[in-house]
Amino acid sequence: MELVKGWAGKKVLTSPFVIQLLIIMYLVEFVKGALLVSILPVYMGQVLGLSVYAIGWALALQYIGDNAFRSPLGWIIDRIGYRNVMLFGVVFTFASVVIVSVSSSLGWIILACLLLGIGTSPLWPCVITGATAVAGNEASGTIMSVVYMSWLTGVGCGPIVINFFIVHTYRPAFLLLISMMIVVIIVALFLPGKRKSLEIEGREVPHSDESVHLDGVTFGQKVRSYFAKVRSSLHASWLLYPAMFMQNFALGLLTPVLTLYARTVLHLSPQKYSLFLIAGGAVTVLFLIPVGKWVDRFGTKWFLHVGFLTAAIALPILGNSRDLPLVLVIVMLVGIGYACIIPAWNALIADAIPKSERGAVWGFFLTIEGLGMVFGSIMSGKLWDSLGPHAPFYVSGSVLLILFVLHLFITRRPAVVVR
Numbered sequence: 095m096e097l098v099k100g101w102a103g104k105k106v107l108t109s110p111f112v113i114q115l116l117i118i119m120y121l122v123e124f125v126k127g128a129l130l131v132s133i134l135p136v137y138m139g140q141v142l143g144l145s146v147y148a149i150g151w152a153l154a155l156q157y158i159g160d161n162a163f164r165s166p167l168g169w170i171i172d173r174i175g176y177r178n179v180m181l182f183g184v185v186f187t188f189a190s191v192v193i194v195s196v197s198s199s200l201g202w203i204i205l206a207c208l209l210l211g212i213g214t215s216p217l218w219p220c221v222i223t224g225a226t227a228v229a230g231n232e233a234s235g236t237i238m239s240v241v242y243m244s245w246l247t248g249v250g251c252g253p254i255v256i257n258f259f260i261v262h263t264y265r266p267a268f269l270l271l272i273s274m275m276i277v278v279i280i281v282a283l284f285l286p287g288k289r290k291s292l293e294i295e296g297r298e299v300p301h302s303d304e305s306v307h308l309d310g311v312t313f314g315q316k317v318r319s320y321f322a323k324v325r326s327s328l329h330a331s332w333l334l335y336p337a338m339f340m341q342n343f344a345l346g347l348l349t350p351v352l353t354l355y356a357r358t359v360l361h362l363s364p365q366k367y368s369l370f371l372i373a374g375g376a377v378t379v380l381f382l383i384p385v386g387k388w389v390d391r392f393g394t395k396w397f398l399h400v401g402f403l404t405a406a407i408a409l410p411i412l413g414n415s416r417d418l419p420l421v422l423v424i425v426m427l428v429g430i431g432y433a434c435i436i437p438a439w440n441a442l443i444a445d446a447i448p449k450s451e452r453g454a455v456w457g458f459f460l461t462i463e464g465l466g467m468v469f470g471s472i473m474s475g476k477l478w479d480s481l482g483p484h485a486p487f488y489v490s491g492s493v494l495l496i497l498f499v500l501h502l503f504i505t506r507r508p509a510v511v512v513r
Contacts, residue, residue, distance in 0.1 A: 168457015346470020
């Protein structure tokens with residue numbers, strides 16, 4: 095069995111299709127991170143002179159566009175394959191970068207943010223659906239580790255590297271991002287079409303005369319019939335749905351306030367704050383691959399137990415700490431906790447998804463997770479203003495503790511196949 099899993103892991107990591115997906119993931123997340131963190135807030139505020147309110151709405155549209163289209167695009171992947179869906183997304187993302195680079199109008203910038211959200215919405219459904227299709231259950235933990243490494247390095251490198259291209263003007267930075275998106279479009283052109291996509295997922299290519307049986311059936315009836323079929327084939331406990339929401343809700347509570355906490359409470363300089371982020375991110379990335387392999391070998395259960403408990407205990411301590419060496423240790427503990435959670439959690443979800451409807455279900459699950467991130471981000475600021483800087487950390491830790499208890503019930507009554 096170990097030889098089979100080892101061979102499966104090597105097959106995944108050397109698959110040209112998976113490598114294409116990882117390249118697209120890294121470059122798109124690099125561009126997105128550079129735009130949302132380093133360019134758009136400062137560019138819209140200082141160069142275009144827009145209000146904070148306008149900037150907030152512009153960036154919010156990006157998240158709304160991303161989350162709204164994930165589920166339907168996951169369904170479309172199952173119908174037309176990876177190439178056309180991903181091309182749709184990367185062309186929209188390319189258009190958003192071009193619009194930001196040439197326009198100084200608020201209306202055009204808002205449109206660019208919306209296009210960025212719509213353009214990046216196929217990314218996760220395509221990458222996770224394709225990667226897990228190649229990996230199968232034998233290497234799902236390994237492939238999730240690799241996918242999240244690609245995401246983390248892209249998100250982390252984008253805001254840092256792009257600053258070296260912003261000197262007296264934004265032109266070199268925009269040229270770099272446009273060049274990257276051209277590379278992404280070229281790579282996306284070589285993704286598998288409909289027939290090859292079905293072969294990768296182990297599904298039969300439908301006969302050309304199958305459409306005859308759909309005469310007189312409305313689009314709405316097709317969609318309802320499709321999702322009824324998906325529901326009947328899901329191997330998922332109903333507890334998994336609130337758990338998916340809560341997992342990203344806990345993360346969303348922290349994302350908007352981390353920088354504010356570091357600058358106003360810990361009084362870190364931008365350079366020191368970057369070092370703390372690098373420390374936490376580096377620990378997470380370093381642990382992802384070995385944890386992913388251990389998940390494939392030993393199962394998801396204990397890694398999720400350890401990950402949820404570690405993060406649940408560390409986050410409230412982080413929100414109440416002022417001693418910088420202790421903060422650094424706690425940040426690294428949070429990184430270890432999430433390194434245990436990420437591959438194990440996604441491997442657990444992958445086990446619940448029927449092979450024949452992988453794209454649609456991943457899109458639906460990612461939408462639930464995205465809603466958790468949106469609501470967490472909204473609630474985070476309210477908690478900060480009403481109860482103080484420590485509140486988001488306390489609530490996030492409490493949510494992860496509840497998630498730990500919920501996971502105990504999921505593993506005790508495994509309607510999901512818990513490995």
